[in-house]
Amino acid sequence: MLTILGLSILSIVGLIGAFYMAWNIGANDLANSMGDVVGAKVLNLKQVCIIGGIMNFLGVVFFGSRVTKTVGKGIVRTDLMMELDPHMAVLGAISALFAAGIWVSFATYKQLPVSTSHSMVGSMLGFGIAAASMGIIGFDDIGWTVLMKVAASWVLSPIAGMVLAFLIFNLIRHTFINRIKDTVKLEKLFGPLLIGSSCYQAFSFGSNDVANAIGPVPIILGMGNLEIPLWLLAFGGIGIVIGLSTWGYKVIYTIGEKITELTPTRGFSADVACATTVIICSSYGMPVSTTHVLVGCTIGVGLARGLEAVNLNVIRGIVYSWLVTVPISMVIAFTIYIGLVWLGI
Protein backbone atom coordinates (compact mmCIF):
# COMPACT_ATOMS: atom_id res chain seq x y z
CA MET A 1 0.00 0.00 0.00
CA LEU A 2 1.18 3.50 -0.84
CA THR A 3 2.53 5.33 2.18
CA ILE A 4 3.80 8.81 2.96
CA LEU A 5 6.11 9.23 5.97
CA GLY A 6 5.04 5.78 7.07
CA LEU A 7 1.34 6.64 7.01
CA SER A 8 -1.07 5.11 4.56
CA ILE A 9 -3.11 7.42 2.33
CA LEU A 10 -6.21 6.44 4.31
CA SER A 11 -4.56 7.44 7.59
CA ILE A 12 -3.61 10.80 6.11
CA VAL A 13 -7.15 11.37 4.88
CA GLY A 14 -8.41 10.47 8.35
CA LEU A 15 -6.01 12.88 10.02
CA ILE A 16 -7.13 15.64 7.65
CA GLY A 17 -10.73 14.94 8.66
CA ALA A 18 -9.78 15.06 12.34
CA PHE A 19 -7.85 18.28 11.83
CA TYR A 20 -10.83 19.84 10.07
CA MET A 21 -13.13 18.95 12.99
CA ALA A 22 -10.57 20.41 15.41
CA TRP A 23 -10.42 23.55 13.29
CA ASN A 24 -14.21 23.82 13.48
CA ILE A 25 -14.16 23.52 17.25
CA GLY A 26 -11.54 26.25 17.54
CA ALA A 27 -13.32 28.44 15.03
CA ASN A 28 -16.60 28.38 16.91
CA ASP A 29 -16.98 26.52 20.18
CA LEU A 30 -13.81 27.71 21.87
CA ALA A 31 -14.62 31.25 20.76
CA ASN A 32 -17.91 31.07 22.70
CA SER A 33 -16.03 30.79 25.96
CA MET A 34 -14.12 34.04 25.51
CA GLY A 35 -16.70 36.42 24.05
CA ASP A 36 -17.66 37.98 27.37
CA VAL A 37 -14.09 38.99 28.21
CA VAL A 38 -13.87 40.99 25.00
CA GLY A 39 -17.45 42.26 25.38
CA ALA A 40 -16.68 43.62 28.85
CA LYS A 41 -13.45 45.11 27.45
CA VAL A 42 -11.39 43.46 30.17
CA LEU A 43 -8.83 42.19 27.65
CA ASN A 44 -8.34 42.87 23.97
CA LEU A 45 -8.96 40.37 21.22
CA LYS A 46 -5.34 39.31 20.85
CA GLN A 47 -4.79 38.73 24.58
CA VAL A 48 -8.01 36.74 24.77
CA CYS A 49 -6.99 34.52 21.85
CA ILE A 50 -3.64 33.78 23.43
CA ILE A 51 -4.91 32.86 26.89
CA GLY A 52 -7.99 31.09 25.50
CA GLY A 53 -5.80 29.04 23.19
CA ILE A 54 -3.37 28.09 25.94
CA MET A 55 -6.06 27.16 28.47
CA ASN A 56 -7.97 25.16 25.90
CA PHE A 57 -4.83 23.31 24.91
CA LEU A 58 -4.14 22.44 28.54
CA GLY A 59 -7.69 21.16 28.94
CA VAL A 60 -7.29 19.03 25.85
CA VAL A 61 -3.98 17.50 26.90
CA PHE A 62 -4.65 16.93 30.59
CA PHE A 63 -8.33 16.13 30.64
CA GLY A 64 -9.36 15.25 27.11
CA SER A 65 -8.90 11.50 27.07
CA ARG A 66 -12.08 10.39 28.85
CA VAL A 67 -14.55 11.84 26.40
CA THR A 68 -12.26 10.83 23.56
CA LYS A 69 -12.56 7.21 24.69
CA THR A 70 -16.36 7.41 24.77
CA VAL A 71 -16.50 8.80 21.24
CA GLY A 72 -13.85 6.42 19.92
CA LYS A 73 -14.99 3.10 21.32
CA GLY A 74 -18.01 3.69 23.57
CA ILE A 75 -20.63 4.24 20.92
CA VAL A 76 -19.48 1.43 18.64
CA ARG A 77 -17.36 -1.49 19.84
CA THR A 78 -14.55 -0.39 17.55
CA ASP A 79 -11.98 -2.34 19.59
CA LEU A 80 -13.83 -5.52 18.66
CA MET A 81 -14.20 -4.41 15.07
CA MET A 82 -10.47 -3.79 14.76
CA GLU A 83 -9.84 -7.42 15.61
CA LEU A 84 -12.51 -8.66 13.20
CA ASP A 85 -11.86 -6.42 10.21
CA PRO A 86 -9.40 -3.56 10.79
CA HIS A 87 -9.75 -2.12 7.30
CA MET A 88 -13.51 -1.79 7.63
CA ALA A 89 -13.02 -0.15 11.03
CA VAL A 90 -10.71 2.44 9.47
CA LEU A 91 -13.18 3.17 6.67
CA GLY A 92 -16.00 3.56 9.18
CA ALA A 93 -14.02 5.93 11.40
CA ILE A 94 -13.10 8.07 8.39
CA SER A 95 -16.74 8.13 7.26
CA ALA A 96 -17.83 9.26 10.71
CA LEU A 97 -15.27 12.08 10.83
CA PHE A 98 -16.19 13.39 7.41
CA ALA A 99 -19.92 13.06 8.04
CA ALA A 100 -19.61 15.14 11.21
CA GLY A 101 -17.40 17.66 9.43
CA ILE A 102 -19.81 18.05 6.52
CA TRP A 103 -22.89 18.46 8.71
CA VAL A 104 -21.21 20.88 11.12
CA SER A 105 -19.97 23.01 8.23
CA PHE A 106 -23.35 23.10 6.52
CA ALA A 107 -25.26 23.84 9.74
CA THR A 108 -22.83 26.53 10.79
CA TYR A 109 -23.19 28.12 7.38
CA LYS A 110 -26.94 28.08 7.98
CA GLN A 111 -26.32 29.57 11.44
CA LEU A 112 -28.02 26.69 13.24
CA PRO A 113 -26.88 26.23 16.84
CA VAL A 114 -25.71 22.66 16.23
CA SER A 115 -23.23 20.81 18.37
CA THR A 116 -20.04 19.12 17.22
CA SER A 117 -20.67 16.50 19.93
CA HIS A 118 -24.13 15.66 18.64
CA SER A 119 -22.77 15.48 15.10
CA MET A 120 -19.89 13.22 16.04
CA VAL A 121 -21.99 10.89 18.19
CA GLY A 122 -24.62 10.70 15.44
CA SER A 123 -21.93 9.96 12.87
CA MET A 124 -20.37 7.22 14.98
CA LEU A 125 -23.81 5.70 15.39
CA GLY A 126 -24.32 5.83 11.62
CA PHE A 127 -20.99 4.07 11.19
CA GLY A 128 -22.02 1.43 13.74
CA ILE A 129 -25.40 0.79 12.14
CA ALA A 130 -23.79 0.50 8.69
CA ALA A 131 -21.18 -1.94 10.03
CA ALA A 132 -23.88 -3.98 11.75
CA SER A 133 -26.07 -4.07 8.66
CA MET A 134 -23.12 -5.33 6.63
CA GLY A 135 -22.71 -8.04 9.22
CA ILE A 136 -19.24 -6.95 10.36
CA ILE A 137 -20.41 -6.56 13.93
CA GLY A 138 -23.70 -7.33 15.61
CA PHE A 139 -26.27 -4.70 16.54
CA ASP A 140 -25.46 -5.62 20.14
CA ASP A 141 -21.98 -4.25 19.58
CA ILE A 142 -23.37 -0.74 19.38
CA GLY A 143 -23.16 0.85 22.82
CA TRP A 144 -26.86 1.48 23.32
CA THR A 145 -26.43 2.01 27.05
CA VAL A 146 -23.67 4.54 26.47
CA LEU A 147 -25.85 6.27 23.89
CA MET A 148 -28.73 6.55 26.34
CA LYS A 149 -26.41 8.06 28.93
CA VAL A 150 -25.00 10.49 26.38
CA ALA A 151 -28.50 11.52 25.25
CA ALA A 152 -29.50 12.06 28.87
CA SER A 153 -26.41 14.22 29.40
CA TRP A 154 -27.42 16.36 26.41
CA VAL A 155 -30.73 17.15 28.07
CA LEU A 156 -29.45 17.43 31.61
CA SER A 157 -26.28 19.45 31.04
CA PRO A 158 -27.93 22.70 29.85
CA ILE A 159 -30.49 22.41 32.65
CA ALA A 160 -27.78 21.78 35.24
CA GLY A 161 -25.84 24.77 33.89
CA MET A 162 -28.94 26.93 34.13
CA VAL A 163 -29.61 25.99 37.75
CA LEU A 164 -25.96 26.43 38.70
CA ALA A 165 -25.73 29.85 37.01
CA PHE A 166 -28.93 30.93 38.75
CA LEU A 167 -27.49 29.94 42.13
CA ILE A 168 -24.09 31.49 41.50
CA PHE A 169 -25.50 34.82 40.37
CA ASN A 170 -27.82 34.94 43.37
CA LEU A 171 -24.87 34.22 45.62
CA ILE A 172 -22.91 37.04 44.00
CA ARG A 173 -25.84 39.37 44.50
CA HIS A 174 -25.99 38.61 48.20
CA THR A 175 -22.27 38.70 48.82
CA PHE A 176 -21.08 41.44 46.45
CA ILE A 177 -23.76 43.40 44.62
CA ASN A 178 -25.74 44.24 47.78
CA ARG A 179 -22.57 45.23 49.61
CA ILE A 180 -20.47 47.10 47.09
CA LYS A 181 -22.67 50.02 46.12
CA ASP A 182 -20.32 51.42 43.51
CA THR A 183 -21.27 49.50 40.39
CA VAL A 184 -18.23 50.64 38.42
CA LYS A 185 -15.91 49.55 41.21
CA LEU A 186 -17.70 46.23 41.56
CA GLU A 187 -17.45 45.40 37.86
CA LYS A 188 -13.77 46.43 37.90
CA LEU A 189 -13.22 44.06 40.80
CA PHE A 190 -14.79 41.26 38.77
CA GLY A 191 -12.66 41.99 35.70
CA PRO A 192 -9.76 39.72 36.72
CA LEU A 193 -12.25 37.14 37.98
CA LEU A 194 -13.89 37.14 34.56
CA ILE A 195 -10.53 36.39 32.97
CA GLY A 196 -10.10 33.52 35.41
CA SER A 197 -13.57 32.14 34.81
CA SER A 198 -13.14 32.33 31.05
CA CYS A 199 -9.85 30.47 31.33
CA TYR A 200 -11.60 27.82 33.40
CA GLN A 201 -14.24 27.64 30.70
CA ALA A 202 -11.71 27.38 27.88
CA PHE A 203 -10.00 24.57 29.81
CA SER A 204 -13.30 22.73 30.27
CA PHE A 205 -14.25 23.17 26.62
CA GLY A 206 -10.93 21.68 25.59
CA SER A 207 -11.45 18.69 27.83
CA ASN A 208 -14.78 17.93 26.19
CA ASP A 209 -14.67 19.12 22.60
CA VAL A 210 -11.39 17.61 21.48
CA ALA A 211 -12.99 14.17 21.47
CA ASN A 212 -15.12 15.18 18.52
CA ALA A 213 -11.98 15.64 16.46
CA ILE A 214 -9.68 12.88 17.62
CA GLY A 215 -12.07 10.27 19.04
CA PRO A 216 -11.98 8.08 15.91
CA VAL A 217 -8.28 8.71 15.13
CA PRO A 218 -6.82 5.78 17.14
CA ILE A 219 -8.93 3.46 14.96
CA ILE A 220 -7.64 5.11 11.81
CA LEU A 221 -4.04 4.83 12.97
CA GLY A 222 -4.58 1.20 13.91
CA MET A 223 -3.71 1.57 17.56
CA GLY A 224 -4.74 -1.84 18.77
CA ASN A 225 -5.59 -1.01 22.38
CA LEU A 226 -7.21 2.28 21.37
CA GLU A 227 -5.38 4.16 24.10
CA ILE A 228 -5.04 7.84 23.38
CA PRO A 229 -1.42 8.98 23.28
CA LEU A 230 -0.52 12.46 24.46
CA TRP A 231 0.75 13.50 21.05
CA LEU A 232 -2.64 12.76 19.54
CA LEU A 233 -4.38 14.97 22.09
CA ALA A 234 -1.80 17.63 21.32
CA PHE A 235 -2.56 17.23 17.62
CA GLY A 236 -6.24 17.95 18.35
CA GLY A 237 -5.29 20.86 20.59
CA ILE A 238 -3.13 22.39 17.89
CA GLY A 239 -5.96 22.04 15.37
CA ILE A 240 -8.30 23.83 17.75
CA VAL A 241 -5.80 26.64 18.34
CA ILE A 242 -5.33 27.05 14.58
CA GLY A 243 -9.13 27.23 14.21
CA LEU A 244 -9.20 29.93 16.86
CA SER A 245 -6.45 31.98 15.28
CA THR A 246 -7.71 31.72 11.70
CA TRP A 247 -11.44 32.17 12.27
CA GLY A 248 -12.43 31.97 15.95
CA TYR A 249 -11.12 35.45 16.71
CA LYS A 250 -13.79 36.89 14.40
CA VAL A 251 -16.44 34.90 16.24
CA ILE A 252 -15.13 36.17 19.59
CA TYR A 253 -15.33 39.71 18.27
CA THR A 254 -18.88 39.30 16.95
CA ILE A 255 -20.13 37.61 20.11
CA GLY A 256 -18.34 40.15 22.28
CA GLU A 257 -20.14 42.97 20.52
CA LYS A 258 -23.52 41.31 21.00
CA ILE A 259 -23.21 40.38 24.65
CA THR A 260 -22.12 43.62 26.27
CA GLU A 261 -24.91 42.98 28.77
CA LEU A 262 -22.80 40.18 30.21
CA THR A 263 -20.86 42.47 32.51
CA PRO A 264 -18.07 40.87 34.57
CA THR A 265 -20.41 39.84 37.43
CA ARG A 266 -22.89 38.26 35.02
CA GLY A 267 -20.26 36.78 32.73
CA PHE A 268 -18.41 35.31 35.68
CA SER A 269 -21.57 33.57 36.92
CA ALA A 270 -22.34 32.10 33.50
CA ASP A 271 -18.71 31.04 32.90
CA VAL A 272 -18.20 29.31 36.22
CA ALA A 273 -21.51 27.48 35.95
CA CYS A 274 -20.79 26.45 32.38
CA ALA A 275 -17.20 25.35 33.00
CA THR A 276 -18.18 23.35 36.09
CA THR A 277 -20.98 21.58 34.25
CA VAL A 278 -18.75 20.76 31.29
CA ILE A 279 -15.88 19.56 33.48
CA ILE A 280 -18.24 17.24 35.36
CA CYS A 281 -19.50 15.88 32.04
CA SER A 282 -15.90 15.40 30.88
CA SER A 283 -15.04 13.46 34.00
CA TYR A 284 -17.92 11.10 33.26
CA GLY A 285 -16.73 10.89 29.66
CA MET A 286 -19.90 12.50 28.35
CA PRO A 287 -19.53 14.41 25.07
CA VAL A 288 -21.91 17.34 25.62
CA SER A 289 -22.61 20.47 23.66
CA THR A 290 -20.59 23.24 25.27
CA THR A 291 -22.65 25.77 23.33
CA HIS A 292 -25.94 24.45 24.68
CA VAL A 293 -24.59 24.43 28.22
CA LEU A 294 -23.49 28.04 27.82
CA VAL A 295 -26.94 29.01 26.54
CA GLY A 296 -28.47 27.27 29.57
CA CYS A 297 -26.15 29.19 31.89
CA THR A 298 -27.00 32.50 30.26
CA ILE A 299 -30.69 31.79 30.75
CA GLY A 300 -29.90 30.94 34.39
CA VAL A 301 -28.38 34.39 34.90
CA GLY A 302 -31.43 35.88 33.19
CA LEU A 303 -33.77 33.99 35.52
CA ALA A 304 -31.81 35.38 38.45
CA ARG A 305 -32.70 38.85 37.10
CA GLY A 306 -29.18 39.39 35.89
CA LEU A 307 -30.06 40.37 32.31
CA GLU A 308 -32.49 42.94 30.95
CA ALA A 309 -33.77 40.70 28.16
CA VAL A 310 -33.14 37.18 26.89
CA ASN A 311 -35.02 35.73 23.95
CA LEU A 312 -36.01 32.21 24.94
CA ASN A 313 -36.78 31.42 21.31
CA VAL A 314 -33.22 30.15 21.31
CA ILE A 315 -34.39 27.05 23.19
CA ARG A 316 -36.59 26.07 20.27
CA GLY A 317 -33.64 26.46 17.90
CA ILE A 318 -31.47 24.28 20.10
CA VAL A 319 -34.03 21.52 20.48
CA TYR A 320 -34.66 21.61 16.75
CA SER A 321 -30.98 21.41 15.84
CA TRP A 322 -30.57 18.63 18.36
CA LEU A 323 -33.36 16.61 16.80
CA VAL A 324 -32.10 17.01 13.24
CA THR A 325 -28.37 16.70 13.91
CA VAL A 326 -28.31 13.12 15.17
CA PRO A 327 -30.34 11.50 12.37
CA ILE A 328 -28.79 13.61 9.62
CA SER A 329 -25.17 13.03 10.64
CA MET A 330 -26.08 9.38 11.09
CA VAL A 331 -27.42 9.14 7.55
CA ILE A 332 -24.42 11.00 6.10
CA ALA A 333 -21.95 8.70 7.86
CA PHE A 334 -23.94 5.63 6.83
CA THR A 335 -24.00 6.77 3.21
CA ILE A 336 -20.30 7.66 3.04
CA TYR A 337 -19.35 4.37 4.63
CA ILE A 338 -21.50 2.24 2.32
CA GLY A 339 -20.24 4.32 -0.59
CA LEU A 340 -16.59 3.74 0.29
CA VAL A 341 -17.20 0.03 0.65
CA TRP A 342 -19.10 -0.08 -2.64
CA LEU A 343 -16.24 1.71 -4.37
CA GLY A 344 -13.98 -1.02 -3.04
CA ILE A 345 -11.67 1.31 -1.15
Next chain:
Amino acid sequence: MRRFIRFPVDMFVKSPFKPLYEHAKKAGEAVKKLEEIVQAFCDADTDRVDKLCGEISAIEHKADKIKQSIRENLPPSMLLPVNRQDFLAFLKPQDSIPDSAEDIAGLMTLRSSYNLPPDIKEDLIQIIKETIKTIDEYEKLMDEISRVIKTSFRTDEVEKALAGISAVEQIEHGIDKMGLKLGRKIFSIEEEIGAVGVYHLSEIVKKIGEVSDYAARAADMLRVMLSK
Protein backbone atom coordinates in the same frame (compact mmCIF):
# COMPACT_ATOMS: atom_id res chain seq x y z
CA MET B 1 -20.20 37.65 3.90
CA ARG B 2 -22.31 35.18 5.82
CA ARG B 3 -21.16 34.73 9.33
CA PHE B 4 -19.79 31.29 10.00
CA ILE B 5 -21.10 31.30 13.56
CA ARG B 6 -22.94 28.63 15.51
CA PHE B 7 -23.56 30.43 18.78
CA PRO B 8 -27.16 31.71 18.88
CA VAL B 9 -26.28 35.36 19.44
CA ASP B 10 -29.93 36.25 18.76
CA MET B 11 -30.71 35.29 22.32
CA PHE B 12 -29.23 38.62 23.34
CA VAL B 13 -31.91 41.08 22.34
CA LYS B 14 -32.31 44.79 22.91
CA SER B 15 -33.57 45.62 26.35
CA PRO B 16 -37.18 46.86 26.35
CA PHE B 17 -36.36 48.99 29.38
CA LYS B 18 -34.49 51.68 27.47
CA PRO B 19 -37.52 52.53 25.29
CA LEU B 20 -39.66 52.30 28.42
CA TYR B 21 -37.65 55.10 30.06
CA GLU B 22 -37.82 57.04 26.81
CA HIS B 23 -41.58 56.65 26.83
CA ALA B 24 -41.72 57.96 30.39
CA LYS B 25 -39.67 60.98 29.27
CA LYS B 26 -42.13 61.69 26.47
CA ALA B 27 -44.99 61.49 28.97
CA GLY B 28 -43.18 64.02 31.14
CA GLU B 29 -42.56 66.31 28.16
CA ALA B 30 -46.23 66.33 27.23
CA VAL B 31 -47.35 67.10 30.77
CA LYS B 32 -44.81 69.90 31.19
CA LYS B 33 -46.21 71.63 28.11
CA LEU B 34 -49.56 71.84 29.92
CA GLU B 35 -48.41 74.75 32.05
CA GLU B 36 -47.91 76.88 28.95
CA ILE B 37 -51.18 75.87 27.37
CA VAL B 38 -53.18 76.54 30.55
CA GLN B 39 -51.52 79.95 30.75
CA ALA B 40 -52.44 80.68 27.14
CA PHE B 41 -55.98 79.43 27.78
CA CYS B 42 -56.34 81.77 30.74
CA ASP B 43 -54.99 84.61 28.62
CA ALA B 44 -57.60 83.70 25.97
CA ASP B 45 -54.73 83.49 23.47
CA THR B 46 -56.43 81.05 21.06
CA ASP B 47 -53.60 81.03 18.52
CA ARG B 48 -51.12 80.03 21.15
CA VAL B 49 -53.49 77.38 22.55
CA ASP B 50 -53.86 75.88 19.08
CA LYS B 51 -50.12 75.90 18.51
CA LEU B 52 -49.34 74.28 21.87
CA CYS B 53 -52.09 71.73 21.35
CA GLY B 54 -50.36 70.71 18.13
CA GLU B 55 -47.05 70.38 19.94
CA ILE B 56 -48.51 68.23 22.70
CA SER B 57 -50.24 66.09 20.09
CA ALA B 58 -46.92 65.55 18.34
CA ILE B 59 -45.27 64.46 21.59
CA GLU B 60 -48.16 62.09 22.30
CA HIS B 61 -47.77 60.64 18.84
CA LYS B 62 -44.07 59.98 19.45
CA ALA B 63 -44.90 58.32 22.76
CA ASP B 64 -47.42 56.15 20.95
CA LYS B 65 -44.80 55.05 18.46
CA ILE B 66 -42.43 54.09 21.27
CA LYS B 67 -45.20 52.16 23.01
CA GLN B 68 -45.97 50.28 19.82
CA SER B 69 -42.36 49.31 19.25
CA ILE B 70 -42.06 48.12 22.85
CA ARG B 71 -45.09 45.87 22.40
CA GLU B 72 -43.94 44.63 19.02
CA ASN B 73 -40.56 43.63 20.39
CA LEU B 74 -41.89 41.78 23.40
CA PRO B 75 -43.00 38.34 22.21
CA PRO B 76 -44.03 35.78 24.84
CA SER B 77 -40.63 34.12 24.46
CA MET B 78 -38.95 37.12 26.06
CA LEU B 79 -37.39 36.59 29.48
CA LEU B 80 -37.24 39.83 31.49
CA PRO B 81 -36.07 40.46 35.05
CA VAL B 82 -39.72 41.28 35.80
CA ASN B 83 -42.87 39.44 34.85
CA ARG B 84 -43.62 40.19 31.21
CA GLN B 85 -47.35 40.59 31.88
CA ASP B 86 -46.62 43.04 34.71
CA PHE B 87 -44.34 44.95 32.38
CA LEU B 88 -47.06 45.27 29.75
CA ALA B 89 -49.69 46.07 32.38
CA PHE B 90 -47.45 48.87 33.61
CA LEU B 91 -46.94 50.31 30.14
CA LYS B 92 -50.68 50.91 29.78
CA PRO B 93 -51.20 53.53 32.53
CA GLN B 94 -47.90 55.18 31.65
CA ASP B 95 -49.13 55.53 28.08
CA SER B 96 -52.36 57.10 29.36
CA ILE B 97 -50.37 60.02 30.79
CA PRO B 98 -49.52 61.66 27.43
CA ASP B 99 -52.98 60.63 26.18
CA SER B 100 -54.61 62.63 28.96
CA ALA B 101 -52.29 65.56 28.35
CA GLU B 102 -53.40 65.56 24.73
CA ASP B 103 -57.06 65.41 25.79
CA ILE B 104 -56.60 68.42 28.08
CA ALA B 105 -54.95 70.38 25.28
CA GLY B 106 -57.76 69.40 22.95
CA LEU B 107 -60.43 70.54 25.41
CA MET B 108 -58.76 73.92 25.61
CA THR B 109 -59.08 74.44 21.89
CA LEU B 110 -62.84 73.80 21.96
CA ARG B 111 -63.77 77.06 23.58
CA SER B 112 -61.78 80.17 24.29
CA SER B 113 -61.45 81.31 27.84
CA TYR B 114 -64.60 83.35 28.40
CA ASN B 115 -63.98 85.90 31.17
CA LEU B 116 -62.92 83.54 33.92
CA PRO B 117 -62.68 84.92 37.41
CA PRO B 118 -58.99 85.48 38.29
CA ASP B 119 -59.00 83.09 41.25
CA ILE B 120 -60.23 80.26 39.01
CA LYS B 121 -57.38 81.02 36.62
CA GLU B 122 -54.98 80.97 39.51
CA ASP B 123 -56.33 77.64 40.74
CA LEU B 124 -56.04 76.14 37.26
CA ILE B 125 -52.41 77.14 37.03
CA GLN B 126 -51.82 75.90 40.56
CA ILE B 127 -53.28 72.47 39.92
CA ILE B 128 -51.23 72.15 36.73
CA LYS B 129 -48.10 73.06 38.64
CA GLU B 130 -48.85 70.33 41.16
CA THR B 131 -49.50 67.88 38.33
CA ILE B 132 -46.10 68.71 36.89
CA LYS B 133 -44.63 68.07 40.33
CA THR B 134 -46.16 64.59 40.25
CA ILE B 135 -44.62 64.00 36.87
CA ASP B 136 -41.23 65.27 38.04
CA GLU B 137 -41.44 62.85 40.92
CA TYR B 138 -42.56 60.13 38.51
CA GLU B 139 -39.59 60.74 36.24
CA LYS B 140 -37.25 60.54 39.22
CA LEU B 141 -38.92 57.26 40.10
CA MET B 142 -38.28 55.91 36.61
CA ASP B 143 -34.60 56.87 36.91
CA GLU B 144 -34.56 54.91 40.13
CA ILE B 145 -36.22 51.95 38.40
CA SER B 146 -33.49 52.02 35.76
CA ARG B 147 -30.94 51.67 38.57
CA VAL B 148 -32.94 48.83 40.13
CA ILE B 149 -32.87 46.95 36.83
CA LYS B 150 -29.20 47.75 36.18
CA THR B 151 -28.12 46.53 39.60
CA SER B 152 -30.29 43.41 39.33
CA PHE B 153 -32.58 44.51 42.17
CA ARG B 154 -29.96 45.63 44.64
CA THR B 155 -31.81 45.94 47.97
CA ASP B 156 -31.09 49.62 48.64
CA GLU B 157 -32.18 50.64 45.14
CA VAL B 158 -35.41 48.70 45.52
CA GLU B 159 -36.08 50.52 48.79
CA LYS B 160 -35.44 53.89 47.16
CA ALA B 161 -37.80 52.99 44.35
CA LEU B 162 -40.52 51.99 46.81
CA ALA B 163 -40.09 55.36 48.54
CA GLY B 164 -40.39 57.05 45.14
CA ILE B 165 -43.68 55.27 44.50
CA SER B 166 -45.09 56.59 47.77
CA ALA B 167 -43.91 60.10 46.90
CA VAL B 168 -45.85 60.05 43.62
CA GLU B 169 -48.95 58.75 45.38
CA GLN B 170 -48.70 61.43 48.04
CA ILE B 171 -48.75 64.31 45.56
CA GLU B 172 -51.52 62.64 43.61
CA HIS B 173 -53.61 62.53 46.75
CA GLY B 174 -53.12 66.27 47.22
CA ILE B 175 -54.19 66.93 43.64
CA ASP B 176 -57.37 64.94 44.14
CA LYS B 177 -58.32 67.28 46.95
CA MET B 178 -57.41 70.37 44.92
CA GLY B 179 -59.50 69.11 42.04
CA LEU B 180 -62.55 68.60 44.22
CA LYS B 181 -62.26 72.09 45.67
CA LEU B 182 -61.81 73.63 42.25
CA GLY B 183 -64.80 71.68 40.95
CA ARG B 184 -67.01 73.12 43.69
CA LYS B 185 -65.82 76.62 42.86
CA ILE B 186 -66.61 76.11 39.19
CA PHE B 187 -70.15 75.00 39.88
CA SER B 188 -70.69 78.01 42.17
CA ILE B 189 -70.03 80.49 39.34
CA GLU B 190 -72.61 79.10 36.94
CA GLU B 191 -74.26 82.50 36.66
CA GLU B 192 -71.04 84.12 35.49
CA ILE B 193 -69.87 81.56 32.92
CA GLY B 194 -73.07 79.71 32.06
CA ALA B 195 -73.86 76.01 32.16
CA VAL B 196 -71.74 75.24 29.12
CA GLY B 197 -68.81 77.04 30.70
CA VAL B 198 -69.24 75.01 33.87
CA TYR B 199 -69.36 71.83 31.84
CA HIS B 200 -66.28 72.77 29.85
CA LEU B 201 -64.20 73.76 32.85
CA SER B 202 -65.20 70.76 34.93
CA GLU B 203 -64.23 68.48 32.06
CA ILE B 204 -60.82 70.15 31.97
CA VAL B 205 -60.34 69.77 35.72
CA LYS B 206 -61.44 66.15 35.54
CA LYS B 207 -58.89 65.43 32.82
CA ILE B 208 -56.15 67.25 34.70
CA GLY B 209 -56.86 64.98 37.65
CA GLU B 210 -56.46 61.96 35.38
CA VAL B 211 -52.83 62.79 34.58
CA SER B 212 -51.65 62.29 38.13
CA ASP B 213 -54.11 59.43 38.58
CA TYR B 214 -52.42 57.54 35.77
CA ALA B 215 -48.97 58.39 37.12
CA ALA B 216 -49.99 57.00 40.50
CA ARG B 217 -51.54 53.94 38.91
CA ALA B 218 -48.35 53.28 36.92
CA ALA B 219 -46.31 53.77 40.08
CA ASP B 220 -48.50 51.27 41.86
CA MET B 221 -47.91 48.75 39.07
CA LEU B 222 -44.20 49.21 39.67
CA ARG B 223 -44.77 47.99 43.19
CA VAL B 224 -46.05 44.72 41.71
CA MET B 225 -43.02 44.49 39.43
CA LEU B 226 -40.59 45.08 42.29
CA SER B 227 -42.22 42.75 44.78
CA LYS B 228 -41.51 39.45 43.01
